Amino acid sequence: MTTSDQAAQSEKILQKARDERLKSQNRWRKFLQHPEFGALAGAVLVFIFFGFTAGGSGMFAADGILNWTTVSAQLIVIACAAALLMVGGEFDLSVGSMIGFAGMMIAIPMVYFGWSALASTLFAFAGALAVGFLNGWITVRTKLPSFIVTLASLYILRGLTIALSIVFSNRTIVSGVKEAAGDSIIPALFAGIAFRPLFVWFSDVGIVDKLADGSPAVQGIPAIILWAIGLAAIAHIVLTRTRVGNWIFASGGDANAARNVGVPVSRVKISLFMFTAFCATVYATSQIFEFGSASSDRGLLKEFEAIIAAVIGGCLLTGGYGSIVGACFGALIFGVVQMGILFTGVPNDWFRVFLGAMLLTAVLFNNMIRRRVTGER
């Protein structure tokens, strides 16, 4: 028998075997296997829940919506970076400290050295990227778990933030940022409000309520929401549709196998750490120019919120699997629940109870999904 005969025959046999063994997969089952499915289902549940319990409280009026959308958007900014990094097989626990530190890198030069808003913001981004590079480089070079490396940076950065704040302002808050910024474009870019005329029109036609002074209850879309949409869209496209995205999956899935076929694993991981630091700085800049001050406790525990959003969104803690869309839904759940609990008047402490339960459910659910995807039993 020639080889091609054999191949034809083996194909026939295999095809037959497949046909009787493979259960047909309908669209619904396939949809269930997407990493973001859990977060989507969770988000729907949360909306239904608060629709009933907080429906009359204004949570779903224009200003209520803006309220929880803004909270969710802030989290999306750091959660999509955390999700990418987690897919790439690493953690960054220093996100929260990075937010505080980046805030100081903007505020101190502006208030005490007289730098322009543009110069100090650029300085903060450069500084943050350098820290991100260092986190990544140390992780890649030492092969230590990034959990430990970034736990160290968590403390170093938070300590630096407090120490520098005290050195310069003798307090843990550096204020006067708004005044120092003057009429720079930077505050508008990070903490401005877009589409004002549209919302005036909305209030005229009655989509949005009018306040007593005639201005709309919602003035426009806060810049952070646009940042969130932009960053999430970029992260999603990069992850699912580009070569770099495939490298991220491969680096997180099995760094050794990836290296053997020529994926630049170290470069991918270091870039992801830098992207995380970048996103933390976007968050920080937005906060600085919104409040007009840098506080040294800003961003506290944000690293965990970002990781929770990513995990609820279907990212596996072991890397190599996850989705940006899922992380966004995770952040949305987070924002809706946090604000929804305020709207329903339940004591805020219950938020954490809910969050912990949600996290555990998500991880159990993700494990189930993974077993289904890989066909493990």
Next chain:
Amino acid sequence: MVPQNQSSIEQSAPAQTSANGPLIEVKNVTKLFGPVVALTDVSMTVNAREVHCLLGDNGAGKSTLIKTLSGVYQPSAGEIRLEGQPVLLSSPRDALDRGVATVFQDLAMIPLLSITRNFFMGREPAKRKGPFAFIDMKHADTVTREEMKKIGIDIRDPQQAVGTLSGGERQCVAIARAVYFGAKVLILDEPTSALGVAQTSMVLKYVRQVRARGLGVIFITHNVRHAYAVGDRFTILNRGRTLGTFAKSDVTLDGLQTMMAGDKELQDLAELEGTI
């Protein structure tokens, strides 16, 4: 394939088997790890359209030799020649770019990733759209499905995770990937060691197909039966040295078994009254 017999140590002269000489030549390679001598003066050649089996018991130096051939390690002494040219393979990717592809036993595939993404890992086909380049997933899916169909594995959905495939199918995907990307020499590290009977025969059949396409295959195993089923020549390693290279016509299954086990272990085998 003209059988080439006799001991491998004087094998440094190019084998007269194919018109343009052997694809890959290992010449007197020695590999030391500090005080540990892993390989001593090992020589072997692999021709096109040949399955060259590398046999040896645990600790014989098989892994070290293939890691040297695939660019993971560099030889301490001796040289490796590709199509007559001496080369220094600095990394697995370097070896891959020169046409030496290795399918490592456990590290070939990422189970959570789709078949297509695994197939094209590190060599994703890009499609430009303005200043951006995206993966051409449609093309990649088509190629993956076709390449797998060629070897008799029908994938309905190339986007399904590799984890859903059986062990034999995974090996076949890894081999198909290497072949598709133009490997001339294919190194298979124990491709059948964890497989059942049906899956083993699937992989062995595919190895024959690969040979028919004109590749040189180095097949590492400690299962003499699997080796004898597909091998053209056999090199036996024992304690870091070659015991010789034998053509299939010059050696029997039992003979290979005996050489592989060495003298001392043979008594144990006799006591077991059977074949292993």
